[in-house]
Structures are given as C-alpha cells and as structure tokens.
Amino acid sequence: MAFEIEGKTYETDEEGYLANLSDWSPEVADFMAKEDDCDLTDNHWEVINFLREYYEEYQIAPAVRVLTKAIGKRLGKEKGNSKYLYELFPYGPAKQACKYAGLPKPTGCV
Amino acid sequence: MAKEQFETPKFRDIPIVPAIDPGAMAHSKPFIAKPEHQEPLGFPGELVENWKEKAIDKMGELLGKYRSLQVFLDACVKCGACTDKCHYYIGTADPKNMPVARQDLLRKVYRRYFTLPGKYFPKLVGAVDLTEEVLEDWYRYYHQCSECRRCSVYCPYGIDTAEITMAGREILDHVGIGQKYSNEIIAKVHKIGNNLGLPEPALADTLEGLEEEVKEDTDVDVKYPLDQEGAEVLLVTPSADFFAEPHVDGLIGYGKVFHQAGISWTLSSYASEAANFGIFIGNYENMQKVAMRIRQAALDLGVKRIVVGECGHAWRVAYSFWNTLIGPFDFLDPNYPVPQHICEFTYDLLQKGALRLDKEANDDKVVTFHDSCNVSRASRMGPMPGGQFIIPREVIKAACNRYVDMAPETIHENTFCCGGGGGLLTDDLMELRVKGALPRMEALKQVIDEDGVTHMAAICAICKSQFTKVLPYYGMGMDMIVSLHQLVGEAVVLGAEH
Numbered sequence: 001m002a003f004e005i006e007g008k009t010y011e012t013d014e015e016g017y018l019a020n021l022s023d024w025s026p027e028v029a030d031f032m033a034k035e036d037d038c039d040l041t042d043n044h045w046e047v048i049n050f051l052r053e054y055y056e057e058y059q060i061a062p063a064v065r066v067l068t069k070a071i072g073k074r075l076g077k078e079k080g081n082s083k084y085l086y087e088l089f090p091y092g093p094a095k096q097a098c099k100y101a102g103l104p105k106p107t108g109c110v
Numbered sequence: 111m112a113k114e115q116f117e118t119p120k121f122r123d124i125p126i127v128p129a130i131d132p133g134a135m136a137h138s139k140p141f142i143a144k145p146e147h148q149e150p151l152g153f154p155g156e157l158v159e160n161w162k163e164k165a166i167d168k169m170g171e172l173l174g175k176y177r178s179l180q181v182f183l184d185a186c187v188k189c190g191a192c193t194d195k196c197h198y199y200i201g202t203a204d205p206k207n208m209p210v211a212r213q214d215l216l217r218k219v220y221r222r223y224f225t226l227p228g229k230y231f232p233k234l235v236g237a238v239d240l241t242e243e244v245l246e247d248w249y250r251y252y253h254q255c256s257e258c259r260r261c262s263v264y265c266p267y268g269i270d271t272a273e274i275t276m277a278g279r280e281i282l283d284h285v286g287i288g289q290k291y292s293n294e295i296i297a298k299v300h301k302i303g304n305n306l307g308l309p310e311p312a313l314a315d316t317l318e319g320l321e322e323e324v325k326e327d328t329d330v331d332v333k334y335p336l337d338q339e340g341a342e343v344l345l346v347t348p349s350a351d352f353f354a355e356p357h358v359d360g361l362i363g364y365g366k367v368f369h370q371a372g373i374s375w376t377l378s379s380y381a382s383e384a385a386n387f388g389i390f391i392g393n394y395e396n397m398q399k400v401a402m403r404i405r406q407a408a409l410d411l412g413v414k415r416i417v418v419g420e421c422g423h424a425w426r427v428a429y430s431f432w433n434t435l436i437g438p439f440d441f442l443d444p445n446y447p448v449p450q451h452i453c454e455f456t457y458d459l460l461q462k463g464a465l466r467l468d469k470e471a472n473d474d475k476v477v478t479f480h481d482s483c484n485v486s487r488a489s490r491m492g493p494m495p496g497g498q499f500i501i502p503r504e505v506i507k508a509a510c511n512r513y514v515d516m517a518p519e520t521i522h523e524n525t526f527c528c529g530g531g532g533g534l535l536t537d538d539l540m541e542l543r544v545k546g547a548l549p550r551m552e553a554l555k556q557v558i559d560e561d562g563v564t565h566m567a568a569i570c571a572i573c574k575s576q577f578t579k580v581l582p583y584y585g586m587g588m589d590m591i592v593s594l595h596q597l598v599g600e601a602v603v604l605g606a607e608h
Contacts, residue, residue: 014141014290015537058312063353066319082355092579094354095537107295108305109350109385109421109535109571110357 005031017098017105024052024102032100036091040100044088046074051101061098061106116541118583119201119548121555127194131203139250140538143288150297151396154286161285162240166223168281169216173224178270179277183220185267186210192261192271197526198254201545209261209271212251216278219244249287252278254542256532257390258483263523275532276392283391291536292387299400304349304383310336313379316352324362330604332369334361337411338376343368344408345375345452346384347419348571357574360420360593364452366602367595370466371459375417381407384424385571389431390533398435401427405436414443417450420593422482422531422570425451429489451491453569456598457501460508467601472510475565477597478557479503479515480550480577481525482570496522502569502594509601514561520553528568530576543576544583551584558586567594 001012005027011019016032018024029048033040040048050070054062062070064082072080085093094106145155158164173180192209194200199207206212214236221228221237228237238244257272282288298307308316317334324332335341345368351361368375381403388397408416416439418428428449433439439448447454459465479502485491491498499522507513520526529546557563568574568591577591 060308060312063316064355065358066316069319106306107298109348109575110354
C-alpha cells in the first residue's frame with residue numbers, strides 16, 4: 001500500500017504504517033491524522049515527539065508506563081495516565097500514536 | 111485506522127444455538143506473512159509452485175509423526191456434540207466454525223489421499239481433491255480457531271480440534287502461506303528475545319521506571335532485577351507485562367511478592383519472553399527454539415528455580431512440554447516444581463504464612479475470574495487435581511473480600527476463550543475477535559447485573575489485551591480487566607516481617 005502527499009509517494013504496510021521510518025515528516029503525521037478525522041493539537045505533538053525521541057534511542061516504542069510518566073512530566077501530572085492518552089488517541093496510544101509518529105506497529109500480546 | 115464494517119453481536123436472551131449463516135465469515139482472513147517473516151522460521155517466503163504436492167507430503171509426514179492426528183481424523187462420527195461449543199460459531203453463526211466442520215476441511219483431503227475408500231470412491235466418503243479453493247478455506251478457517259480446546263471437552267472421542275488446526279497451519283506455512291501476525295512475532299523472538307522486539311536497553315530502562323514508580327507509591331525499594339547472576343529464581347513472563355496495561359500492574363505485583371518473601375529473583379534480557387507462538391503454528395522446531403532461550407538463560411544465570419508469569423499458552427508449553435522439549439532440568443532445585451506458576455508460587459507463600467495480604471485494599475472491587483483456556487484445559491497447577499482452577503481463585507480470595515464466579519458452564523474446564531487466543535490477537539481479525547468474545551461477555555454481564563461485579567481478573571497476556579479491546583464493544587469499560595497479581599500487589603503488606 002501507499003499514499004501520496006504533494007507528488008511524493010509513501011510506502012506503507014497493510015494497515016497504513018510507514019514502511020520506511022526515514023520517510024517521516026510532520027506533514028505525514030498530519031496527513032495520517034486527517035484520514036482518521038483527527039486534528040493534531042500541541043498535546044498530540046508532545047506524544048508524537050516523545051515517541052520519536054524514544055524510538056531513536058531504543059529502537060522500540062516506549063512501554064505504556066514510560067510514556068505516561070514522560071507525558072506527565074511534559075504536560076502536567078494529571079495528564080500522565082493512559083486515560084488521557086486514550087482521549088488523545090482513541091484507537092489506543094500505542095498503535096495510533098505510533099502510526100502518526102512513523103514508527104512500526106507494536107507486535108505481540110498487546 | 112480502518113472504520114469497522116461489522117456489528118457487535120447482541121446479547122442473547124436465552125443462549126440458544128444460532129441458526130447457521132453459511133459463508134458469514136468467508137471474508138475473514140489475516141494478513142499473509144511476507145518473506146522476511148517466513149524465512150527466519152525455515153518456511154518458504156511465498157506460495158511454492160508445487161504447493162499441492164508439498165501440502166500432501168507434509169500431511170503424510172505429520173500423520174506419521176503424530177499418531178494422534180490420524181486418530182482424530184479417523185475417529186469422528188459426526189455426532190454433533192461439538193457444534194455449539196465453539197465461541198466463534200456462537201458469535202459468527204458460520205457453519206464452517208462448527209468444530210466438526212472446521213476439522214472436515216482437512217479431513218476430507220486426508221480421506222482423498224490417505225484412505226482406500228477415499229482414493230477409489232471419493233464421493234461416497236466425502237473425500238475431495240486439494241484445490242486452490244480448499245487451500246483458501248484452510249487459511250481462512252484455521253485462523254478462526256483459537257486452539258482453545260473447549261470442543262474437545264465435549265467430544266465423546268476426545269478429538270482435539272486444536273491439533274487439527276495446528277496441522278492445518280503447519281501445512282500452510284510449509285507451502286509458503288503463513289500468517290503475518292504469528293510469524294513476524296516468532297522471528298522477533300529468534301532475533302531479539304521477545305514478541306515485542308524490546309531490546310535489552312529499553313527493557314532495563316522500563317524496569318528502572320517501574321522501580322521508581324513503586325518507590326513513589328509505597329516508599330519501599332522494590333527491585334525489578336535484570337540479568338542478575340546467582341539469583342534464586344528466574345522469572346519468565348510475557349513481554350506484554352513490560353509494555354501494556356493492565357499487564358504491567360501484574361508485573362509490579364510479582365515484584366512485591368518476591369520482595370516481601372525475601373526471595374532473590376531476576377528477569378532475563380535473553381529470555382525476555384514466556385510466550386511461545388511456536389505452539390500456535392504447530393511447529394515443533396520453532397517452539398523448541400523459542401523455549402530453548404529460557405533453558406539457556408537459567409543455566410547462564412545459575413538460578414535454582416524457574417517461575418512462569420501470567421501467560422496462558424506459555425504455561426501450557428512449560429507445564430506440558432518443557433521436560434521433553436528443553437529438559438532435563440536436573441540443574442534446578444528438586445524441592446520445587448519445575449516449572450512453577452507465579453500463582454502457585456504466591457499460593458505457597460500464603461500457605462506458609464510468608465506473605466500477608468490486606469484484603470481491604472481491594473474493597474472497591476467485586477472480582478470474578480476468567481479461566482484462560484490453555485491453563486484450564488492443557489495443564490495443571492500445584493499438587494491437587496483441579497489446582498489450576500483452585501489456586502488462582504484462592505489467591506484472589508486471599509487478596510479480595512468480594513469474589514464471585516461466573517456461570518458454571520463458562521468456567522473451569524468449560525471456560526470460554528477470550529476470543530483472541532491461538533495467534534488471533536491481531537487487528538486484522540477484529541471482527542472475529544469481537545464476535546468470538548460474545549459468550550464470555552454474556553457470562554460477565556450476568557455477574558455484573560446479578561452480583562455487582564466490577565472487575566474480571568485473568569492470568570494470560572492475550573486475554574488481558576483482548577478484553578481491553580473488546581469490552582467497550584459490549585458497553586463495558588476496558589479497565590474492568592485486571593491482572594491477578596495486580597490484586598495481589600494492591601494487597602501485599604510491604605515492610606512487615608518476612
């Protein structure tokens with residue numbers, strides 16, 4: 001599968017996750033979110049940016065508690081929980097946010 | 111995120127057998143594995159040219175290797191006892207999801223090529239040629255069985271549908287059409303050591319974070335050690351315990367139990383996975399290779415005991431197969447069971463008075479327990495018959511004041527699969543997962559309405575993830591599902607005497 005933004009083609013897997021991590025740009029995230037009728041706010045971007053930073057260091061998306069802790073630090077303690085993350089990403093923070101961040105989908109029993 | 115094109119089944123007023131709806135799930139099939147998921151497992155990357163010949167050869171090989179398979183293919187008398195026992199048939203009404211009919215997809219080909227009447231008078235005995243259409247049906251319907259073996263409990267001949275599904279998947283893998291979800295995961299275990307592909311530095315960072323979290327919550331230094339040589343216990347647990355909710359709260363609970371009991375323990379970055387998807391695809395070599403990491407880690411770390419965390423099929427592999435698969439375990443302490451389940455471990459401490467639980471910590475909950483299929487029907491726990499049913503319940507009751515069982519025909523060996531077991535816990539099978547959860551959701555709804563149940567505990571990573579996802583489809587909250595050791599973790603009195 002693939003999609004196109006301003007003449008450039010982006011390869012994806014069957015579920016729309018980017019095939020090549022290096023293809024990612026903020027425009028890609030915006031495009032993917034629009035497809036899901038989701039508008040990316042600053043708080044969405046905090047999550048997406050953290051995911052990308054973490055992935056760069058560890059080659060994997062962060063575990064849910066690592067993510068909630070980091071978001072709690074960045075956005076305030078009351079937002080450092082998965083309930084808030086589900087409000088931002090109703091399809092599940094691990095899967096939906098990873099997709100917009102250009103990371104592969106987490107695999108396993110999750 | 112694809113919009114869903116199916117309706118969540120309605121709760122039935124009286125749970126009668128649904129009228130058949132032929133072809134209702136003929137569209138359901140998971141993504142096919144790519145060459146990079148197939149080849150590391152020793153399977154051809156894509157459909158081979160002589161697939162028909164290879165499939166028949168493989169079937170012959172499996173019939174020779176597993177006598178049980180031939181018995182199961184020969185023994186069925188079409189009595190129909192299994193037809194309404196499958197959660198996928200109940201939820202989808204597709205007649206090919208009646209266990210007997212799903213088995214027949216393989217059986218009719220077996221008859222054609224391996225029995226005398228089938229070779230000469232195929233029509234008389236319901237034997238058919240292996241065609242592309244049949245192969246496609248195998249792919250679709252052998253991925254609509256979670257290998258939960260509920261039907262086998264009711265079969266008067268004890269035919270194990272799961273083994274037939276496993277044989278079907280094994281043949282498919284060998285002709286080059288594997289399932290992406292399972293095979294991608296197995297390849298990650300071979301390469302990195304766990305289903306998630308969580309490398310050692312990320313695991314270490316995650317565990318460090320948990321230590322800080324527990325310290326903040328309790329003011330006690332509970333450790334979550336990694337690769338600690340000379341520890342007494344090696345804990346192997348599903349990698350979902352590191353990654354997801356509510357799994358991680360179970361892991362936090364295990365750590366509190368070890369801490370309070372004063373028993374040294376460690377996780378391993380090499381064997382950072384208890385799950386073993388090799389069993390799901392029916393492939394002995396991959397199952398062995400995945401399990402071997404655990405033996406190796408136990409030897410390298412010099413532990414005396416191996417304890418298995420909350421994972422259903424991991425416990426089946428460990429309890430039923432480890433001994434011949436990766437044994438002998440003569441290097442472990444013979445005074446303890448090999449392997450030991452974390453519930454058994456906690457139960458043992460409770461019996462000895464080595465662990466004190468404050469039930470009031472869970473007074474905000476009314477708890478029920480979901481028996482996981484592989485624990486219930488394929489293993490045991492502790493020294494007594496039925497220990498796999500008794501021990502988890504006794505541990506919950508030691509941690510909670512209010513406990514209620516679901517209807518008897520839906521628990522213990524009659525338990526219904528969560529709907530996501532056996533390698534089907536993937537988003538490309540969401541319709542199947544939601545529909546297959548129907549009978550468990552009905553039983554849960556009943557205890558919510560009649561007994562005020564607020565939480566359902568489970569001891570399987572797949573069950574926990576599946577329920578988190580499907581509960582909202584049935585109008586219930588995703589946080590109803592909890593880890594059993596989450597309840598224990600809440601109730602452990604830390605800092606008291608050992």
